[in-house]
Amino acid sequence: MSSIAIRTEDLTRDFPTVRAVDSLSLEIPTGIIFGFLGPNGAGKTTTIRLLLGLLEPDNGRGEVLGFDVQTEADRIRERVGALLENDGLYERLTAYDNLDFFGEINHLPTPDRRDRIRHLMEHLDLWDRRSEQAGKFSRGMKKKLALARALLHQPTLLFLDEPTTGLDALSAVALRDDLTSLVHQEGVTVFLTTHNMAEAEKICDRVGVIHKGQLVVEGRPDEIGAQARQPIVKVIGSGFTPEILAEVGEVPQVVEVIRSEDGLTIRLKEQGETAELVHLLVSRGAQVEEVHKVGASLEEAFITLMGEQSE
Numbered sequence: 001m002s003s004i005a006i007r008t009e010d011l012t013r014d015f016p017t018v019r020a021v022d023s024l025s026l027e028i029p030t031g032i033i034f035g036f037l038g039p040n041g042a043g044k045t046t047t048i049r050l051l052l053g054l055l056e057p058d059n060g061r062g063e064v065l066g067f068d069v070q071t072e073a074d075r076i077r078e079r080v081g082a083l084l085e086n087d088g089l090y091e092r093l094t095a096y097d098n099l100d101f102f103g104e105i106n107h108l109p110t111p112d113r114r115d116r117i118r119h120l121m122e123h124l125d126l127w128d129r130r131s132e133q134a135g136k137f138s139r140g141m142k143k144k145l146a147l148a149r150a151l152l153h154q155p156t157l158l159f160l161d162e163p164t165t166g167l168d169a170l171s172a173v174a175l176r177d178d179l180t181s182l183v184h185q186e187g188v189t190v191f192l193t194t195h196n197m198a199e200a201e202k203i204c205d206r207v208g209v210i211h212k213g214q215l216v217v218e219g220r221p222d223e224i225g226a227q228a229r230q231p232i233v234k235v236i237g238s239g240f241t242p243e244i245l246a247e248v249g250e251v252p253q254v255v256e257v258i259r260s261e262d263g264l265t266i267r268l269k270e271q272g273e274t275a276e277l278v279h280l281l282v283s284r285g286a287q288v289e290e291v292h293k294v295g296a297s298l299e300e301a302f303i304t305l306m307g308e309q310s311e
């Protein structure tokens with residue numbers, strides 16, 4: 001098998017009012033946990049649906065485990081497990097029968113199937129509730145059941161759409177541990193989506209950030225985290241001439257200066273101070289009305305980082 005689990009080139013998907021995925025080019029090696037991060041509506045779920053062949057791209061192409069997403073989707077779906085937003089459980093069937101049925105249509109031989117179902121259900125704390133209808137399960141329990149189903153046929157690649165949303169803290173930690181050991185022991189590749197940068201930093205080997213359908217940044221989470229942690233100073237005011245901008249850009253603690261509609265956005269190095277900057281601006285004749293420093297929390301800094309991509 002190739003060492004690339006997922007490859008896309010200019011993958012694009014339009015809906016009537018929005019370009020949900022916009023020229024996405026990605027290359028994800030096998031055997032890693034890849035985190036796909038982005039705010040609501042960024043295009044994460046649409047990307048997964050394109051990769052599973054559940055949606056047709058309008059442009060570009062994609063390959064999963066070496067198979068083309070448009071012409072070989074059946075072969076992809078045989079080999080991957082997926083936990084999607086819609087859990088796809090049969091509400092009237094018992095928890096056990098949901099798994100049994102899925103195992104049967106995936107041609108898992110009966111004795112193996114029973115063992116595997118029991119193993120997964122015990123592990124996920126669902127075994128005692130196996131005879132209850134899936135429709136009567138709590139949200140978190142349904143999620144775990146859908147996860148068991150995704151793992152049942154021992155796929156080599158797992159797509160998980162927000163796997164920890166709706167899980168209690170203990171279950172979320174347990175799930176993260178499970179994923180890590182799956183990857184390390186069985187060489188499974190995981191493609192997961194999340195809104196949660198802190199979670200991504202903990203478990204992902206690489207992350208991609210998507211915003212309005214476009215890949216904003218891709219890399220190791222510590223690298224991206226460091227970038228997101230850089231404080232951002234928003235200066236509202238007027239009189240920011242090109243000369244002043246150039247001078248601010250020369251200040252050693254400044255990484256980047258961007259002109260915005262009502263002022264400036266300045267990205268600083270990790271420990272950068274603002275007082276000196278404000279002094280410089282004022283002394284060169286700019287009118288400074290307000291100064292905001294963002295970036296106290298990683299989350300905040302991250303949102304700012306993404307917001308700037310759309311300005």
Ligand SMILES: Nc1ncnc2c1ncn2[C@@H]1O[C@H](COP(=O)(O)OP(=O)(O)OP(=O)(O)O)[C@@H](O)[C@H]1O
Pocket residue numbers: 015016018019020038039040041042043044045046047
């Ligand atoms: N079937 C559809 N018909 C029309 N528009 C759609 C459809 N599916 C998705 N979209 C639009 O595509 C964009 C991306 O949606 P998508 O579900 O991929 O986002 P997401 O990143 O998964 O968001 P969330 O974090 O909220 O799950 C959104 O603007 C959404 O409204």
Ligand SMILES: [Mg+2]
Pocket residue numbers: 044045046085161
């Ligand atoms: Mg989604």
